[in-house]
Structure formats: C-alpha cells, structure tokens
Amino acid sequence: MTSRNLRDSRLRLVRPRPTATARRAATNRRTRPAPRPPEGTPPTAELAGQAREVLADAVRIARWAASHHAEGSAADRDRAAGELRLTPGQVHAGWDRARLAGLVELHGGTARPGWRLNAWERDDSAVLRGWVALFDAWPLVHPAPAEVAPAAVAEAVEAVPQVLSLLQLSAGPVLLPALLDLLRQRVAELREERCEVPYGPEPAPADAAPADAAATDVAATDAAGSDAAGSEVAAAVLADPPETVLPALLDWALEGLAAVGALTLGDGHATLTPLGSWAVWVKLEQICVAAQSPAGHIEQSAEEMLRGCARLSPGPARAEYRAWLAARTVSSAVSELVAAARGEDALLRGLAFDALRVVGAAAEADVRAAAEEPSLRPYALLWLAEYEGADPDDAAEVLTREEATWLWVDTAAAVADHGESALLVRHLDSAVQGTVPALLDEVRAVGHPRTVQVLVALAAAHPDPALAKAVRRAAFQVHTGGS
Template identity: 65%
Template sequence: MPELARMARTELATAARLARWAGGGPGTPALTGILPEPVVLAAAEELGLTAGQVRAAWDRARLAGLVELHDGAARPGWRLRAWDDDDTAVLRGWVALFDAWSLAHPFLPGHATGPDPALVAEVVEAAPQLMSLLHLSNGPVPIDALLDLLRQRVAELRTERHEPPAEGMSDPLPALLDWTLDAAALVGALRPRDPQRPDEVVLTALGSWAVWVKLEQICVAAQGPEGHMEQSASTMLRACAGLSPGPARTEYRAWLAARPVAPAVAELLDTARGDDALLRGLAFEALRVVGDAAEPAVRAVVEEPVLRPYAVLWLAELEGGDPDDATALLTREEATWLWVDTAAAVADHGEGHLLVSHLETAVQGSVRGLLQEVRDVGHPRTVHVLVALAAVHPDPALAKQMRRAAFQVHTGEA
C-alpha cells in the first residue's frame, strides 16, 4: 500500500500543487469549474508550468477530489487535506482519476466528421473489459487482441440496446482504442509503449491494483447479502444494491450492529464521498436506519458540495418533514446536481427505461431547460449521463439535443 500510494502521489503531484495554490485564494474558477485565462496564466507563472499543464492539472485536481467548487470558488478537497498522511485517501483520489480517464483526456477528433458521440460512450463503457484482460494476462497484451475484444463488446452493447451495428466507410474503433490506451497511460494506469514493441501494452502496478480491487468488489457483491456485516461499508452497500427496501434495511442493521456507531457512520459518509452515485444514495439510506445517533455527523458534512443535497434531505426527514416538501430546501443548482447524481446511479446500475423516466423528476419544466442547467451545474458525470440518455431516449430530436449538450460539456463549450 505505501508503495502504491507513493506512485499515486507522483502521478498527481502537479495537480496537488495547483490545488494548494488555488485553495490559497488566487485561483478562482468560473461557475462552470473552468479556470479563466488570467488565472491560468497566473498559476503558470507562479508554479513554473505552461498554460496547457495548468489546465490539465486543474482537470486532474477536480476529478481526483483535490479541489471542491462552491459558488464559483475553489477550496481544498478533503483528499487534499489528508494528502500527506492518508495513503488510502491518496489511492482513492487516483482511482477517481483512473475512473474518469475519458474526461481527463477527452476524445477530440481531428476533423468535424468524427465518430458519433454514442460510439465514443460505448468505447468508454467497454474500457473496463479491456483493463480486465490486461490484468488477467499479467503481462503485455497485443493491441490487436484488445481491438478484437473492443469490437465484440461494442457489438454486444448495441445488441443489448437494440441499435443497428455501427456503419461507415471508415472504421473508427482503432482510433478510439488508441485514444483509450493513450488516456489510460496518461493517468498512470498503463506503461508508456516500448519503442521496441509498440504493438503491445501492459498495466502499471497502479493500474493492475485498481483493476484487481474492482474485480474483487464485483466477486464479493455477487455472493449475496448474507454474511456482509464484517465487510467494508462499500462492499455491504454494493451487496444491498439489488435488494428491495425491507431486506436491505435488515442488512444495514446487521452491519451496524457489528461495530460502534460513530466509526460506522464515519465509514458510511466516507463511502458517500466516493465516485459511485448509487453508493452515495445507499449510504444515506443506511444512515436512516441509524437515526438520531447519526445527526451530528450528518450536520457536520452539510457544507460539503457532494454530500450537501443528501444531507439536507436526510436532516429534513429526521425532523419529521415531508420528503416531497424537503426538496424545496435545496437551491435550484443543488436540486439539478442531485438529479444528475441520481441519473448517474441509474445509468450505471439501472435499465434504460428507468433513465428516461428519471427525466420526469427534474425540477425544470422542459428538456431544453434541463439541458441548459445540467450543462452549468458542473457535475463530473454530466457527459456520461447525457450520452446514456441520448442512447436510450425514444425521441430522435431530443436524443440529438442531448448528444449536442454532452459534446459541449465534453469540450468545455458549455
């Protein structure tokens, strides 16, 4: 663990430097989270970086949770505060960057007629299978083998969604695979290609560890809910994801009974700070089982942007408020952020029709209004949600609007 954390700190060293600089006051981003040009130039001069390096480091700092944005101001994230002392926080920060590789290094076609955004999204969705093959091979893997697997996985995804096969005079998948591998290398998951063997790729120690952890989580979650009271909060919550509310609450109670209340609540909140929106929602469901004993800890996190919407609703419900009325306690921006977060959970773990139905829960009165506010809210999963919605929405015109909005966010045009 210490050696892996050392590697992660090295990968994120520039991002951590920029996060500390920004958190000290001079680095004030726009409401969209993008650094204004004067701030980029000031950071470049003070930190001895190029403007391009500053922009890349800023993206990494946001994706790794090293900075948080509140009302257009940057402040140190909880991972940055624990950066020097907590190896686990460092590794989780790097894994968050690894999971968001497609946002850290977005695909930018060299001409206007690049691949359809839906195909790019399918390649992103297929990437875990590519990483799993690299991990299980325990050594270099030919790029041709990865390309064959990518073609197979994209075809399966299109079949599952009842979409026609990708058509066109040119085959975009080799270029998209190159982008995937290059982006994975840039975040530290793949070794740079050996000039002597350019047609092979291999995972780094960090990349192999991250894939192993994810495979282990999948295997543990597949064992069913019984016997998870000795497992971590994230493992227990994943096991409960497919349960109905009653059995899930039984599992939460068993897990809580096996440990003191304060550490259990702290672990649930720490899990809620992670990158999986489904676990965030389930963590607060488990905190409802805790009840009054969790109130001080939940109040203490109410100003953390990622947890605030959940904490406000949780506290309102604890005080006896109507859950339907509690949403009025959120600002429009917070309600939209919560909508995107919930949509990300549905996109990752639910079915397409549920994602379409989720549109009806938005506070905006129209899809056009929703898309405008979603673009501005700055949720890190916005592109993923919009592309997933476009892939399943039955209205071609609305799907086109969603793809356009996703591309604008993806390229920073929003």
C-alpha cells in the same frame, strides 16, 4: 413490545455516535478475511507514492489555488503558470485533475482545499482514493475524438473494463490486436443485450424509384464538390458502423488510461502499471465478493439494489453499494442513484444518498445539482456538509428549520411505509421542534405531499389519546386546506 430503541433507526435526522457496546459488537463479529492482492503487488505505501507522483502537479496547483482563493479563470491559470513555473497547458490539465481527484473544491466559485489535499502527506488511503477517482474519470482527462459519434464513444467507455480485466489477468504486456478483438466482442455483446440493429445507412431497395436515385446522385455530386474536406471526413466517420472506428477508440482509451498513470504503451502493446493493476484488481474483487454473497445486487437497477439493501445493516449495505458501483461507470451509477432518489419511496431516497456517500467526490456535481430540487435538497445538503468535513452528528445544522421539517416528514413517510408503528412514534423525538404542537404547526406549513398520510399513521400509532386527537385534527386541516 420491541427491543429496538431510537438509536436503532436508520431514519434519524442525525445519526447517533457509536456506543461502546456497538463497538464491542462490531469487534466481536466474524468477518470475511481481507482478500490479498496478487503476488507482486507493491505495498500500500509504495502504491501511494506512485499516485503522489502522478498527481504531483495537480497537488501543487490545488494548493496554490486554495491559498490564493482562485476561481479557475484564465487569469488565475496564467498567474499560476508564472508562479509555479509551469506552462499554461500544464496548469489547465493539473487544475482539471485536482478537481477530479477531490483535491480542490469550488464553493461559490472560490477554490477551497478538499479533505484529501489536507490529508495528502499523511494518509496513504486518501491518496489512493484520490487517484482512483482520477482513474475512473479518464474519459474526462483525455476527451474523445470530436469526429467520432457519441454513441460509439459511450459503447467504448462501457467496454473498457473488459479490456482492463484482460490486461490485469495477463500480468504483463498484451498485444494491441488482442485488445482490439476483445473490444469488438464486448461492443457486440452490449448491442446484443440492448437488441440494437447495426448503425449506418440502410441499403436502398432494388426497385427504388428513379426519382430517389436521381436525388441520391445530386446529393453525391454536391458532396463531392464541397471544399470542406474536414467535414467530409467527419461525416464519413459518423456514417460508418462503429466497428470501423473501434481501432481509433481503442487508441484513445489506452492513451487516456496512460495519461492517468494506469498503464504504459509500448511498440504494439500495452501494460498495466502496478497502480493500474491494483486498481483493476480491487474492482474485480468487489464484483466477485458481491456475486458470491447472498445479497448480490450488481446486475440489478439502482432501485432494486436499494430495496435489497434496505434489509441490511449499514456495513453490509455499504459493501453492496461498492460492488454495485464497481460494475458500472461512475457517471451512469450516479445518474441511476439520483433518479432513484427522485422516486416516491422516501426510504429509497435516503438509501440513495447513502450510496452516493460511497461514491464520494465523483458525485459532488450531481449532488449539488440535486440540492436545487425541493424533495432532494435536505438530503443533498447533508451529503455536502459531510463531504466538506462536517461531523455526521452535526451535519443537520446546515438545514433551515423548514428543510429539517421537510426531512422529518419524508423520513416519517419511510417509517410509515416500511417500519413498525412504534418506530413511527419514537420518530417524534428526532424532530427539531421542542413540542408536538410546534411540530404540527410547521408540518402543516411545509407542504410535503405525504403530510396527511404521515399524520394519520402517527395518530393511529400513538398511545396517547389526546396527542393522537391533535394529530388527527392537524391531518384533517391539511387535507381540507384549513389552518
């Protein structure tokens, strides 16, 4: 016998409402004291005020777009510029920031207010989360120089957290040469970790054939005679090792971070704003907490991290997700989580979308794309429903009966692979069908690749001989292609 009941299952289609007992247990549980921010950090209300100032134009544009059901087209931007007395450039930038901060969402091409916009004036936490989403997206706010190779840009983006850490720990202005030196060191470490050889052309062998030398001379002459000066410069930049473009990439990164209000640039130095210092401290604290915890999965892949979190209750699991996310760029973390969800383990699929809930607005585009994949669609639709404000208890209503049945089989597969047999029996109660015969009919029709294994496991676990026989018959029919 087991003391667990259906409410204990993390695999239900619809999560139950917390009970009074659960609330008391959570209240009585010993927790780690909340870390205190560094001395001099403004209070939350003041930080939120600074974030509201940074996003003031974005909020105006988001409200205008939502009230006019705008689509973000050029005509909409021109109209908004006239009515809001902003330049077209300001409207374009504000629209992008509004979307990145989760202030506005596009549904079928039409703008709707995001939940953060609805809570903007009353919820400082929502404001700060919106600004942090913009902060994380600084490379999108300030695009990289077109003439720099994408590989070099990606390295710089991956190395910027180290630069931000130095700025935060210095608690004051830091000279640009010191930041550039740190950027060079971090890029070198990243290449060493990947065992990469330096970029750039390889030196020609000393005994190169004369024909090769002649060909090189011809190519050089042709290039010298070209009148496309801009193309020559771009080609030179792309051919050089990335170290030669790091100064330009540092300037780009600092300008992008300044554009979102994370730092200020002076004469030869950079300084984090109070808002930027707080955001970097929060991310460092998350990483430190995870590194000191027994779970500590921040250096593992998404799949390994999710497997480790499968043993945790929801609260500690979310803490692990946050720490793991803080150690990565948002785009790479989301890509890893979606890739893990595509795997064969149904348990990881559900946990991956739990982790994507922690990501929030930055994951919306990837989750919408995942909704086009049959195996991910039910999870993605539930994620989107909750993101758009639906009560988690009611989110399953967005699923069609077929999608709900697919999800039931998928979660049953997770139970069969990782749970107790009694839990699989109780999983029957979470099906949308009112009777077992109706469930079996629809399970046979839904075409889930794990249907046979789930039905066989359910038949073996169920204590009712008649029901077990019916389930085995259904498994045989699916296996043989019968009806």
